[in-house]
Amino acid sequence: MTDRPLPGTPPRTPVGAPVRAVVLDIEGTTGSADHVHTVLFPYARKRIAGWLADHRGEPRWTAILDGVRTETHAPDLDEAGAAEALHAWADADVKAAPLKALQGEIWAAGYADGTLHGHVYDDVPEALARWRTAGIARHIYSSGSVAAQHDWFAHSNHGDLTGLIDGYFDLTTAGPKREPDSYRTISRTLAVPPGHTLFLSDVREELDAAAAAGWQTAAVRRPDDPRGRSVAGHPVHGDLTGLHHLPPAPPPPAA
Numbered sequence: 001m002t003d004r005p006l007p008g009t010p011p012r013t014p015v016g017a018p019v020r021a022v023v024l025d026i027e028g029t030t031g032s033a034d035h036v037h038t039v040l041f042p043y044a045r046k047r048i049a050g051w052l053a054d055h056r057g058e059p060r061w062t063a064i065l066d067g068v069r070t071e072t073h074a075p076d077l078d079e080a081g082a083a084e085a086l087h088a089w090a091d092a093d094v095k096a097a098p099l100k101a102l103q104g105e106i107w108a109a110g111y112a113d114g115t116l117h118g119h120v121y122d123d124v125p126e127a128l129a130r131w132r133t134a135g136i137a138r139h140i141y142s143s144g145s146v147a148a149q150h151d152w153f154a155h156s157n158h159g160d161l162t163g164l165i166d167g168y169f170d171l172t173t174a175g176p177k178r179e180p181d182s183y184r185t186i187s188r189t190l191a192v193p194p195g196h197t198l199f200l201s202d203v204r205e206e207l208d209a210a211a212a213a214g215w216q217t218a219a220v221r222r223p224d225d226p227r228g229r230s231v232a233g234h235p236v237h238g239d240l241t242g243l244h245h246l247p248p249a250p251p252p253p254a255a
């Protein structure tokens with residue numbers, strides 16, 4: 001796949017404008033995509049049918065079934081049909097909210113019994129701590145559910161990092177990551193102007209969507225990423241160390 005800017009992408013606030021909030025992707029940016037694909041996804045895939053059977057009738061089971069029925073436009077789908085849809089989404093890595101909610105539920109048990117951990121690259125805790133010291137807000141935006149994101153950072157290879165993170169956005173609270181409107185929703189929630197918000201991701205289409213919403217962007221392509229270091233239209237970093245010293249926002253005017 002070649003990296004080309006989307007036609008019609010408007011010019012952005014130049015990098016260098018004061019940054020008041022950093023929003024970070026997980027898979028491929030702050031954590032290992034390989035860990036997500038070879039550890040977390042298979043762990044959940046194997047347990048989908050068992051989880052549905054074990055939690056039948058509970059409110060979270062009902063929410064997941066209702067979500068699958070809505071997404072598949074099949075209001076009468078039963079548990080077996082829902083399991084089939086969830087398996088198909090898992091196999092194709094479809095970012096469907098009911099699958100993401102269920103994966104989060106299943107992973108929670110694995111984190112609790114110590115089978116699973118979240119993978120966070122070594123440079124991430126220091127970057128988050130530096131931005132906190134500089135008064136820059138730090139939020140995560142991933143297709144994984146908010147609960148799954150929180151668990152990933154709470155049970156990371158660097159210990160519990162949740163104290164360094166101000167909040168989390170997912171498909172249900174913001175929307176799909178390749179849609180500019182999702183970034184507009186996050187801007188409204190954070191009450192930070194788009195031009196003062198920096199998005200970090202490994203996926204060009206996500207960065208293009210954030211840029212279309214007026215955000216600053218930087219691509220993160222880890223050295224082991226087979227896609228290489230070129231992401232058209234966005235500055236590219238191999239880790240977060242080059243982003244430690246973001247230009248801080250001036251303090252708000254006195255009332």
Ligand SMILES: CSCCC(=O)C(=O)COP(=O)(O)O
Pocket residue numbers: 025026027028036095100103141142143144145148149152177
């Ligand atoms: C710990 S959240 C799991 C990541 C996930 O489920 C996923 O689909 C990756 O999404 P991202 O938006 O972080 O690329």
Ligand SMILES: [Mg+2]
Pocket residue numbers: 025026027028029201202203
């Ligand atoms: Mg990613």
